[in-house]
Amino acid sequence: MNIFSHTEAEFSAQFAKGKLFARDLYRQWFKKGALTLTEPAFIQAKACVEAIVSSCDWTLPEIAHVTKEGDTQKFLLKTHDNQMVESVAIPMKTLMTLCVSSQVGCRMGCTFCETGRMGLIRNLTAAEIVQQVFAAKFLLNIPIRNVVFMGMGEPFDNYDEVKQAIRILTDQNGLALGMHGITVSTSGKTEAILRLAHDKDIAPNLAVSINAPNDALRSKIMPHNRKENMAKLKETIQAYTQITGREVLAAYVLMKDVNDSLSYADELADYVRDLNVKVNLIPYNAQSNDRFQSPDNEVVDAFLARLRSHNIRVLLRRTKGRSIMAGCGQLGNAVLGGKLTQIQDRMRL
Ligand code: SF4
Secondary structure: OEHHHOOHHHHHOOOOOOHHHHHHHHHHHHHHOOOOOOOHHHHHOHHHHHHHHHOOEOOOOEEEEEEEEOOEEEEEEEOOOOOEEEEEEEEEOOEEEEEOOOEEEEOOOOOOOHHHHHEEEEEOOHHHHHHHHHHHHHHOOOOEEEEEEOOOOOHHHHHHHHHHHHHHHOOOOOOOOOHHHEEEEEOOOHHHHHHHHHOOOOOOEEEEEOOOOOHHHHHHHOHHHHOOOHHHHHHHHHHHHHHHOOOEEEEEEEOOOOOOOHHHHHHHHHHHOOOOEEEEEEEOOOOOOOOOOOOOHHHHHHHHHHHHHOOOOEEEOOOOOHHHOOOOOOEOEEEEOOEEEEHHHHHOO
16 A cells, blocks of 8 residues: 555555554654654554554655756656656745646647647556655655646546545645645646536636637647637636636736737637636746747736736736746756756657
């Protein structure tokens, strides 16, 4: 049994005799990041405690590489099958937010995204998702408060493992993150958005990548739009907010001369006007092959002002971690030895 795959209740239930010791071991592991078996209660019940410890896999993830830019840190975890999983710790005011991956690669093929160019290699397990948070907290000593599923992968293509990871991350006997501090970001998979709306076990924040104000443009930059168009997405977001009573974050990556004109801002305002959403503007990060350009600051400011003039609620996320390729849409690249290497190329050698 892998300790990272279970909530405390699931873990302890495996040990009919030593249930209370199992709970204490679980708590210790996720609160301190280590086991101290020298505590008097554990010494008294040595045989029972040892039986629990030896029946479980406590293997820590191996950190293959860490890159830093200021307080932003990107790290790679190496999986048992030699895949690289990327996570980025980003300072947000006084808290640290960890951007985690849910897949190795992604099959959604968004044209502005490095990960999208890799294709899907495989889903991550719940344990591999939880390990990203555990490694940040206890191996790199980063005080993580929030977790966003905005790293590699479409989380809703891996719903069950992402759900289990959220249950583990929010377990009060474990890492005890607040559900309100967890955000799942999707490229717009409507069936899964509705599944989340009806899910009684988890209630994370939801972010949906909009990125264009009409079908013609959105289908060009997000091929998934050809299967599920913007009308369907809007209807789904409406249903989600009505069922849950929760606001949705509508992410819009601004790309120079692609979707950053004021007429697009007007169209976007029309699209979101009657939705319970807040628009999250994210200026595009220039990438290794520069297929798209970053918008000028004045254009970003004008786009923001135009949305606000329509009374749309907007957040602007200034890029952090650009030089280490850890900004939005940049996971899938690694800076190794000062030299940019595409993980994709290494994977396919
Ligand atoms: S933006 Fe997200 S959904 Fe789109 S290809 Fe990249 S990782 Fe996948």
